[in-house]
Amino acid sequence: MAHAQLPVIPRRFGETMRRDSWWLQPAVVLALLSSFIVYATWAAFQGEHYTHGPYLSPFYSPELFGDSPHAWLGPKPGWWPAWLAFSPALLILPFPGLFRVTCYYYRGAYYKAFWADPPACAVGEPRRRYRGESSFPLIVQNIHRYFLYIALGFLLVLAYDVYQALWFSDSATGRAEFGIGVGTLVLAANLTMLTGYTLGCHSMRHIVGGYLDRLSRSPVRKRAYDCSSCLNRAHMRWAWMSLFSVAFADLYVRLCSMGIWSDWRIL
């Protein structure tokens, strides 16, 4: 087969022959991810207004230690460092946070948006040497599969939170009665988005699909692989929708708890 040798032309940072608005996507990603990080960090350090009635903010779930009735193991533990303000979110938020940080989709997005490596396809980079993810520090991104196992556990906890959000305390008798509020729907929608995002993870397909280079001969696993692949095709969309839904669910519970918003009972 005939082939031509094309010279590799080194480009300066930002230099390109592209005429489209290649900078727009990384700029939007930078703005949205930065806003989420600022809000999530602020919310995690608040340590209050994370429950309202049967609702628990997903940023604080599972609440291992805390003062709310949702706490699994009681109030603030004695070993908590005195110099650090106590917040139940600080104990658990790093796990879903690192699951997202090491996600294959987000890596591609924030490598471009946060350190321009590269800023976009066919656009000059700020550095000449490519170290990739096969050497330190980015090799640690390969830990993603293990965070997936933890994220699956979080889905079960959030599903239990949605179940809890169906039981409201009767103001007269104090007994739990079945009901549905807008908050129930907000938490359920968030669970749906996070499930679509997590089950469409690239590593999920490897886990359910089989091993080595062939699909499992089990029809159940083959079906699971197909479902995960289907979700994976829209992984970017699930990633963004779940990012918005989890932030909105926290905001909803927070504003209801502060008395700024009222939770409407539908049933």
Ligand code: FES
């Ligand atoms: Fe995105 Fe695993 S690749 S969550």
